[in-house]
Amino acid sequence: MTTFTLGSAITEGLRKAMEADDRVIVMGEDVGALGGVFRVTDGLQKDFGDSRVVDTPLAESGIIGTAIGLALRGYRPVCEIQFDGFVYPAFDQIVSQLAKIRSRSAGSLSVPLVIRIPVGGGIGAVEHHSESNEAYFAHTAGLRVVSCSNPNDAFHMIQQAVLSDDPVVFYEPKRRYWDRGEVSPVADRQLHQAAILKEGSDCVLVAHGPTVATALAASVAAEEDGYSVGVVDLRSISPLDTETLRAVAARSGRMVVVHEASTFMGIGAEIAAEITESCFFELEAPVLRVGAYNLPYPPASVEDAFLPDVDRVLHAVERSLSFSEER
């Protein structure tokens, strides 16, 4: 096993995907000579040439719209959106075109296209550079939305995303780009499957992308207080691996969902509604949500208080545990 940072694991995954299929084209703003602002495409243009690693004009709708045209021709474009907050100009091309072409054509056209989005906060960035917008795309039928939390997943999931014949929104947790980890040669699960990172009998934490590390840390802290708290990494936000979620919820009876996006209408709401319906009699407490407050992402100076951290997660776990006591 070799170790990679999460960012370089994606670079290597992209390299493998491009070697395996010359219809794979990487495109976006500054992905060529610069290698992207996070250097995720670093070296790819040197190795594959500027017709397969393309610096585009500065227009997100144009990036996705032209990539759709390429995909309709049989290519498999991988588009980079420079920062989460800059995907919105492409929103129509993503939700009305990309997501729908297959169903609009009654299944006769497929658009294998990956949209890579560095996501989330915690890096002290200025406005529009720290957003978590997965809920918009998860609510859009026709898209798949995935989120990687560690180098091994990053390496395999990006390749699985490129191989998928469906459009995939691929989230990369900015503040974890530099996390190191081992990368195994073969993928251990499919793109839409969640991963149980830790079993827990008292409560289970559900997280994705940047908050998985937060959940793991909280779980350790909870152990010191004598609680067994499990951790599930969603990996796929749409579709959700409800089977796995139901199983862990049924076992522990308590669940807390942790994500960076605002809680209101966030993925935590869907999980809570879904799990409550399917595990109503097994739940000892309502599924609780820990997310950002329902404000536009604030200035960096207060982002630590804004984002869910170990303390807020532990607080939610305690609230969850307190329910049955009341009963």
Next chain:
Amino acid sequence: MTTFTLGSAITEGLRKAMEADDRVIVMGEDVGALGGVFRVTDGLQKDFGDSRVVDTPLAESGIIGTAIGLALRGYRPVCEIQFDGFVYPAFDQIVSQLAKIRSRSAGSLSVPLVIRIPVGGGIGAVEHHSESNEAYFAHTAGLRVVSCSNPNDAFHMIQQAVLSDDPVVFYEPKRRYWDRGEVSPVADRQLHQAAILKEGSDCVLVAHGPTVATALAASVAAEEDGYSVGVVDLRSISPLDTETLRAVAARSGRMVVVHEASTFMGIGAEIAAEITESCFFELEAPVLRVGAYNLPYPPASVEDAFLPDVDRVLHAVERSLSFSEER
């Protein structure tokens, strides 16, 4: 009391708002001589002139972007988006600009702007003309999202929306435009308040816009089967009137949310998560959701089977009731 169709009630509400404040400007595609494709602005250009009722170039981002400029100058623009499916080109201007200008300026700038969107299906329309996209905007902090279901609310809510110093996304239920109803001279509640249309001891239905009539019909049908089923009209989707929702959920112990949008990540998920957390011990059954299936809006020939109807609502009510029996 005079009676109006829902559509003409909005026309009258707009007229009142324009008479009350000459900074109110109506703008959009074909809102002038044509009066809009649904004739909601019919006659307004004749009465207020073409500098206050403006036919714009055909560009949604331009419509919202320039309206923001007008609002920054002290005007109160009311923008019409011709159909739900055509709001996405303006998505960036709405979620990154309109929704955030106030918080970005630490509260020093306000952008009183109303976006009117004819919404939903059931009118046998072609693609992109039947969508329910309230979840995208409800998940966006900085916006208010409201939905009217009857002429009286339409008349008063549009005026309250125009009076609000916050940006408001105002949904108009297409298939109810021609419903007639009485309009009272004064508003009976504030913009963000839900309305309990009917109390119910066995279960309560929560709906908004086009599905309120569906819920009322289902409640009548349920009565014939001997069940007392209440109905709440949300009216405001963001913020939610959780106080009212909690009260009715606690009273009946069972709640079913009905909307036209896909259930996955829809407003029903938020209500289920929120109510389960706050009424965990009062609930006899999980909050259930009845919405569209998680597909892009299908061809009109199958929309009746796609949209939640009385049967599907009753089915959900029965499922809800069946829970406690199991217990």
Next chain:
Amino acid sequence: MSETHRSNLEKWLPNETDREGQPMFQMLAPDGSLTTAGKSIGVDSDLVRGLYRDMVLARRFDREALSLQRQGELSLWLMSWGQEAAQVGSIRALRDSDMVFPSYREHAAALCRGVRPADLMRQWRGLAHSGWNPADHRFHIYSLVLGTQTLHATGYATGAVLEGSDEVVATYFGDGAASQGDVNEAFNWAAAGRLPVLFFCQNNQWAISTPTSTQMQTPLHVRAAGFGLEPYHVDGNDVLAVHTITGLAASRIRDGGGPAMIEAQTYRFGGHSSSDDPKRYRSEEEFDLWTARDPLARVEVFLRTSVVDDSFFAGLELEADELAVSTREACKQLTGQTLAEIFGNVYAEPHPLIERERTANAAFTALVGGDL
């Protein structure tokens, strides 16, 4: 097309002016007489007959579809009435292998590409979101979100360059759509990359109730030139002029001349759609003015006074009648997918939520089939 032939043609354009005094290209005057350019460039009578036939059949089909809508057989219809020359003249000047990304009113062009009347009506009968497989006709499905298809065409053309193919990728859009960011991004993207895209705007003077004057300050072909697209301005109701210009533009693109934009001046004789009432926003005078420029009438005059005899018209009349009948029958026989089938359209790969809802829907359908 040879270099010399091209420059021969080029020296003729523009030779006429439109209502705003904008120079534009014309070969066949509204009265059916050839312009000087028309005379010296010359016309192939077989070609004219073919183009005329295409237009007559397209108009008849369109009229039949509208009457089907009036009788409730179609939920909506967007008429191509009046724009036959712009569509037929352009599509016939392209190779059948050239990919086309239409908007939603290109019925005449679609018919020329062999799209069956039934397939053209499927979407408007509410049975589907599209009617044909683009691969069968090198004609993409209609795009109703204005202007989006121009970016798809631009990306598709990028692929052509990567493969060193000499194809031209054409895309149709309207005067109103030209105000959308996407169309302008496509202009810029294609120009910056010198991609083999042919942008074809049918300027039919109106976007629903909004006149072109509200949309733009300068003629669209002037704007396009500013981006670095090779601009052409043509009488869109003159099928010969449109055919010549499109052939010229396409050959230039094929030879690596970079993207081009053709603005065809035409008119939407009908309402925006079957549910629109144009009387609310435009005058009888304007309608009459454009009727005098009818794209079919002038060709009929030209043909009658020159190359063909009555039997040609009689035969064509008959053919059109048959098309109308078969169109009507085909329309009524159209069937769509069931919701159960539609669950299979959304994703290429397995999707748990879709599977679950497919099952739930089946169970529910069975249930309500019985008693609730």
Next chain:
Amino acid sequence: MSETHRSNLEKWLPNETDREGQPMFQMLAPDGSLTTAGKSIGVDSDLVRGLYRDMVLARRFDREALSLQRQGELSLWLMSWGQEAAQVGSIRALRDSDMVFPSYREHAAALCRGVRPADLMRQWRGLAHSGWNPADHRFHIYSLVLGTQTLHATGYATGAVLEGSDEVVATYFGDGAASQGDVNEAFNWAAAGRLPVLFFCQNNQWAISTPTSTQMQTPLHVRAAGFGLEPYHVDGNDVLAVHTITGLAASRIRDGGGPAMIEAQTYRFGGHSSSDDPKRYRSEEEFDLWTARDPLARVEVFLRTSVVDDSFFAGLELEADELAVSTREACKQLTGQTLAEIFGNVYAEPHPLIERERTANAAFTALVGGDL
């Protein structure tokens, strides 16, 4: 500006050509000598001194801000280094009452509008999303989502027309932003409505690592003309030329001449931001080539060889040093809002969810203040 004065100026432009041979306007050559146009138009020495002072102070402030970033006092800084003439020359030619919608690099322009150094750094120290109240300076907050502000300016200008005001609404954006749909929609919207908008593009040759040649086929002012905007092309490193052209364009707009677009050729001497390394994508040669066109150097030469004595420079040096010191102090004294306060920024009217979370957050903060 009088009609005659205007036409006097107009006959001089364009008088030079840029690297691509595009005609552009210049008054002060890189070597500090006046061009023929410069000579005949003439220069007001007080004005030159004032503009030079603005540029020197702006550059010194920018340099200080960058060093503050290097020392960790700012989290990020986007340098205006090299673009002083484009910004100072343009903003000084507008009336203080003309509203301005900047992008995010317009520090020199902001300083001219009286925005305090501290307020300019607030956002980049991570304390806020903006630094000042636009009403105080007729200078809108920075827009980081590229091009969006051009539509805001266009809408703002619509209001000016409604009120019959003779103000000009100016908006700054970059060569890269010009590829966005929003900017092109704004060009078209302003042109179609003949709105009093002055679009000012600082073409600094780069959009992060992407050269202008990747963004567009034709010069931006050529594209703008295609839309119907009055186009101007100027040496953006010649503060006199920029000032003259902007004055010209503004007076034309004020007199109802319709919107205009100025493309100013300049260069971003630094990286895109404090975290960018331009060596990855551009050459030393290019940097040197533009250093020879430094916007300050040429004015200094001009001033030394003509109007002013050393005391002026000594005094200015002193003033700049003081600005640097006060900037540094002000930066360190900056404070931001607490999260608790930020809950109050989002909505103008009561909002139950905000209230609930504000309370929850307060309770939680109290809690973790103590022991969890």
